[in-house]
Amino acid sequence: MTNRNNLYFYYPADEELEHKLEPLFKLAEENNFHIVENPGDANVVISVGGDGAFLQAVRQTGFRQNCLYTGITRSNESGLYCDFNMDNFDDMLYTMQHEEMEVRRFPVIDVQVNGxxxxxxxxxxxxxxxxIKSIVIDVNIDDLHFETFRGDGLVVATPTGSTGYNKSTQGAVIDPKIPCFQVSEIASLNNNRYRTLGSSFVLSKDRTLTLEVVQDGNDHPIIGLDNEAYPVRNIQNITAKLSDKLIKTVKLKNNSYWNRVKRTFL
Known part of the structure; x- marks a missing residue:
């Protein structure tokens, strides 16, 4: 991608925030960048906020494959997806203009609900x-019935998502260069009738995970897709596999994924 001059800013409608962004818009225009109102016209989509804003920017612009995504945090925010802060916006413009940028490629999961x-x-x-009742889910890996889960729920995370909800369920943090996805339990119930692995497990890019919700009266669970809820009430089955799509983001030098993990958690 040679043309990086069309920028689209994704941020919530907020008068105070817009006032703070005005100097950034002016700085971008002074450096021969063009701010566009339609994300489809952008070469770079820039979220303003933390990781939640970045996830929404990617989702609301349709997981575009022909642009770069990057995130700018505000002074009181941090983000594993965001390399830049509002205080160093000029560094981002300089990098995009004068340096050969490194590009990260983050895996995406394809999810199908009820076919x-x-x-x-x-x-x-x-x-x-x-x-207030545990949910029962038959867990299938490819054509193998792996286990019958009973508990509060399951999390299926990408490598970059492994530091989020997945980590809070004692899942492992996965290097995003590994094309895989991880399944973690939320408060599983293990007894003589129900037996699960009792730990997270990682599936390769070629695997297909199918979750069949046992229709026992608790078949209206909450389905979370990143930070959005899926609107369908009755859930019968969910299929998840690694997508061919990759989200491309700008990478600053000396700021690897593991640099950011260390900075965030250690």
Whole structure:
């Protein structure tokens, strides 16, 4: 991608934030960048906020494959997806103009609910009970019935999503250069009738995961796609596999994924 001059800023409608962004817009224009109102016209989509804003920017612009995504945090925010801060915006413009940028490529999960349209997740898919009762899910890997899960729910995370909800369920943090996805339990119930692996497990890019919700009265779970809820009430089955799509983001020098993990958690 040689032309990086068309920028689209994704941020919530906020008068105070827009006022703070005005100097950045002016600086971009002074450096021969063009700010566009339609994300489809952009070569670079820039979210303003933390990781939640970045996820929304990717989702709301359709997981575009022909542009770069990057994130700018505000002074009181941090983000594993975001390399830049509002205070060093000029560094981002200089990098985009004068340096050979490194580009990260983050895996995406394809999710199909009840055999309907396919959705994408950059962070994770989650399925959770909505009532005070455990949910029962038959877990299938390819054509193998692997286990019958009973508990509060399951999280299916990408490598970059492994530091989010997945990590809070004691899942492992995965290097995003590994094309895989991870399945983690939320409060599983293990007894003589129900037995699960009891730990997270990682599936390769060639695997297909199918989750069949047992229709026992708790078949209206919450389905989370990144930081959005899926609107369908009755859930019968969910299929997840690694997508061919990759989200491309700008990478600053000396700021690897593991640099950011260390900075965030250690």
């Amino acid at each position: 309907e349209a396919t959705f994408n997740c950059l962070n994770e898919l989650s399925i959770r009970s909505t009532i």
